[in-house]
Amino acid sequence: MIGKTIDEIKIGDKACFEKTISETDVYLFAGITGDLNPAHINQVASEQTMFKGRIAHGILVSGLISTVLGMYLPGPGTIYLGQELKFTAPVKIGDTIKAEVEVIEMVTEKNRIKLRTVCTNQDGKVVIDGVATVMPPKRA
Known part of the structure; x- marks a missing residue:
C-alpha cells in the first residue's frame, strides 16, 4: 500500500481523522513516554490547576x-519531516478530536509538501494549530 505521490496531490487537498480521547489513551501515553505530570494522571491534583481536571497530553x-499524514494524505510511505504546533485549548478525557490537514504549499522539485494542521474538539474549538512538512512517497 502506498500513499499519494506529489504528482497526485494539489493545493487545497484535505483529509481528516477523528477519535475520542479516552482515559486509557492518556494512561498508556503517560506510561510509554514517562510523562506522569499530575495534570494528566492525578484527578485531585489536576482539579487545583487552571483546567479544573485532567487534560490529555498535547x-x-x-x-x-x-495518523492523517501517514494513513490518508499523502498516506503510507510518507516521511514526516517537521511540525510547528500551537496548543490553543486543553483536551479533556472524553473529548472527540478531529485532526485535519490541508495542502498549502508544494515544492515538486524537492518532493516536499507543507500542510496546515488543525485539531478541533466536538464543539468546533481549535485545540491545536500548526504546519507540517512532509515528503510524500515515490512510486518504485
Whole structure:
C-alpha cells in the first residue's frame, strides 16, 4: 500500500481523522513516554490547576495529525519531516478530536509538501494549530 505521490496531490487537498480521547489513551501515553505530570494522571491534583481536571497530553493529541499524514494524505510511505504546533485549548478525557490537514504549499522539485494542521474538539474549538512538512512517497 502506498500513499499519494506529489504528482497526485494539489493545493487545497484535505483529509481528516477523528477519535475520542479516552482515559486509557492518556494512561498508556503517560506510561510509554514517562510523562506522569499530575495534570494528566492525578484527578485531585489536576482539579487545583487552571483546567479544573485532567487534560490529555498535547503531544498525544497532536499524534492524530501523524495518523492523517501517514494513513490518508499523502498516506503510507510518507516521511514526516517537521511540525510547528500551537496548543490553543486543553483536551479533556472524553473529548472527540478531529485532526485535519490541508495542502498549502508544494515544492515538486524537492518532493516536499507543507500542510496546515488543525485539531478541533466536538464543539468546533481549535485545540491545536500548526504546519507540517512532509515528503510524500515515490512510486518504485
